[in-house]
Every structure is written in structure tokens, then in C-alpha cells.
Amino acid sequence: MSGFSPGFRGRTHAFEGRLPPGQYPTESFPVLSAGPTPHVPTEDWSLTVTSETGESRTWSWEEMTALPQQHPTVDIHCVTRWSKFDTRWSGVGLDTLLEQVESDAGFVVAESYDGYTTNLPLEDLTGNKAWLVHSFDGYPLAPEHGGPARLLIPHLYFWKSAKWVRALRFTTENEPGFWESAGYHDHGDPWREQRYWND
Amino acid sequence: MNQLSVPHLDGNVLAGPLADVFAVDPTTAWHRCPTCRMPSSIGELHVYGTGPGPGLTGRCPGCADLALRAVAQPGHLWLQIGNGAGAFRFPLPHSAR
Numbered sequence: 001m002s003g004f005s006p007g008f009r010g011r012t013h014a015f016e017g018r019l020p021p022g023q024y025p026t027e028s029f030p031v032l033s034a035g036p037t038p039h040v041p042t043e044d045w046s047l048t049v050t051s052e053t054g055e056s057r058t059w060s061w062e063e064m065t066a067l068p069q070q071h072p073t074v075d076i077h078c079v080t081r082w083s084k085f086d087t088r089w090s091g092v093g094l095d096t097l098l099e100q101v102e103s104d105a106g107f108v109v110a111e112s113y114d115g116y117t118t119n120l121p122l123e124d125l126t127g128n129k130a131w132l133v134h135s136f137d138g139y140p141l142a143p144e145h146g147g148p149a150r151l152l153i154p155h156l157y158f159w160k161s162a163k164w165v166r167a168l169r170f171t172t173e174n175e176p177g178f179w180e181s182a183g184y185h186d187h188g189d190p191w192r193e194q195r196y197w198n199d
Numbered sequence: 200m201n202q203l204s205v206p207h208l209d210g211n212v213l214a215g216p217l218a219d220v221f222a223v224d225p226t227t228a229w230h231r232c233p234t235c236r237m238p239s240s241i242g243e244l245h246v247y248g249t250g251p252g253p254g255l256t257g258r259c260p261g262c263a264d265l266a267l268r269a270v271a272q273p274g275h276l277w278l279q280i281g282n283g284a285g286a287f288r289f290p291l292p293h294s295a296r
Contacts, residue, residue, distance in 0.1 A: 030251060032252045034248055034252070034254075035247050035258055035265075036207075036247075127224065152223045168217065169273045176284060181284040182268045182286045183272055184253060196272050
């Protein structure tokens with residue numbers, strides 16, 4: 001029996017340089033959960049950005065989808081070691097949302113409808129590299145993947161891309177979130193293998 | 200907010216990871232949910248993340264409130280009780296980092 005098929009070798013070669021250390025490529029889209037999947041009707045959905053002084057701005061679903069839309073195609077990397085290439089999303093750049101609230105804080109805590117939280121340096125959310133997304137592969141984002149809307153921060157491990165996000169809260173301190181307070185890294189850069197808190 | 204059911208297992212799946220740091224069987228430990236007051240043992244919790252997840256999340260079988268998180272890492276087990284921040288990191292002397 002021969003070894004790998006030519007097709008398999010070809011795909012692996014095509015992704016050379018795009019796989020962070022310790023990761024393997026997958027074409028599936030695994031669902032990881034830390035609780036029941038919330039179902040949030042879009043008519044009840046909103047996103048609120050709050051500054052450290054309490055100033056806030058809230059968008060309804062209609063208002064959010066009326067903002068300028070972007071269509072990033074990006075690689076994503078899960079801390080459980082799978083990576084998925086060329087994922088296609090649609091949504092709003094976080095620059096567009098965050099610039100609507102004045103803040104001097106350097107960090108943001110994302111809060112989700114299920115109580116999940118994750119902490120992020122502001123500099124990882126700005127500069128056209130992070131989004132609030134509502135579509136995947138041309139279809140509305142399924143609830144098990146974080147629909148109706150989730151964060152997409154592809155340059156960090158995917159636990160940072162909070163599903164079912166409902167709020168972004170500016171903080172002056174870096175406040176550990178759901179997994180960060182239980183041993184995971186505060187930053188989570190897959191290229192530096194920042195998996196655990198002291199990596 | 201409505202909730203869809205997603206797969207979870209009962210808290211007996213916590214027996215393995217917690218046995219590394221408890222001298223007695225932890226699945227019989229009794230818990231009263233601070234949110235809905237439902238009593239349960241660790242073995243009766245609903246546990247998520249038993250597939251390839253970052254960690255195990257045990258939730259109240261009555262209201263799904265957070266009861267514990269357990270994260271196994273090379274050489275350590277992180278255990279966080281309840282809904283607050285702050286976990287204990289237990290060394291696992293028999294597991295090489």
C-alpha cells in the first residue's frame with residue numbers, strides 16, 4: 001500500500017507556513033461548549049459597548065447590520081490544537097463599534113449571553129483585525145457556532161472569539177475571563193503557543 | 200433567552216480528573232445551587248466540554264448555573280469552584296510536564 005494520497009500531500013504543502021506550532025489542520029468545524037447553547041432571537045439581540053466611566057452605546061440587530069459590512073477570509077486556531085484555513089465570515093469591524101465610545105482604557109472584556117467572558121488587550125481588537133460576525137460561509141451563523149453573532153479575532157486562539165457576544169466592556173485592568181481565570185493564557189497568541197497562564 | 204439542549208454528560212466523568220487531587224471519591228460531594236437551591240452531588244452535575252474542549256464545566260442540573268470548572272494541563276489540574284474568579288492549581292506529581 002502506498003503512503004499518503006497525492007491530494008493529501010498537496011493540501012498540506014499548500015498550507016505550509018500557516019499552521020502554528022502544535023496545531024493540526026482540519027476541514028471540519030468542531031463545536032466546543034461550556035454549557036447549554038443559548039438561542040437569542042435577532043429581535044431580542046443587542047450589543048452594548050461600555051467605557052470605564054460608564055458611557056455606553058447599544059446597537060440593535062437592525063442597527064448593527066446597517067453598519068458597513070466586511071467579509072474576512074481568515075485562518076482560525078483552537079487551543080485544543082485544530083486549525084481551520086480560509087474560513088469565510090461577514091460582519092462589522094470592531095474598529096467601527098469601539099470608536100463610538102470614548103475610552104482611555106487598555107483592555108476589553110467580552111461578555112456573552114450565556115455568562116461567558118474573555119479578556120482582551122484593546123490593541124488586539126483594533127487595526128482591522130477583529131470583527132463582530134453574523135454569517136459563516138455565506139449563511140447566518142448557527143447557534144452552536146455562536147450565532148446570531150460572535151467575535152472573530154483570528155490572530156488569537158479561538159476561545160478569545162466569544163460566541164453569543166452581547167457586550168464589550170472597556171477595563172483599565174486586564175480582568176481574567178472564563179477560561180483565563182482557570183489556567184489559560186491572558187493573551188493567547190497561537191504563534192507563540194500561549195496556551196496556559198505561564199506559557 | 201431560550202436554550203437549546205446540547206450534549207452533556209453527568210458529573211461522574213469528573214471522577215477521573217478530580218481523583219488526582221482528592222483523597223475521597225469527589226462525585227458524592229454534595230452541593231446546593233446558590234441560584235435555584237437545587238441539591239445535587241458532583242456526580243449529578245451536567246458536564247460540558249467532555250469532547251475536545253479547553254476544560255470541563257460542571258453545571259447545576261436544575262438551572263445550568265456554573266458549579267465548577269476543571270482544566271487539566273500538563274503537570275497540573277486547575278479547579279475552580281462556583282461562579283467567581285480564581286482557581287486553585289493542583290500539582291500532579293505523577294504527570295510529566
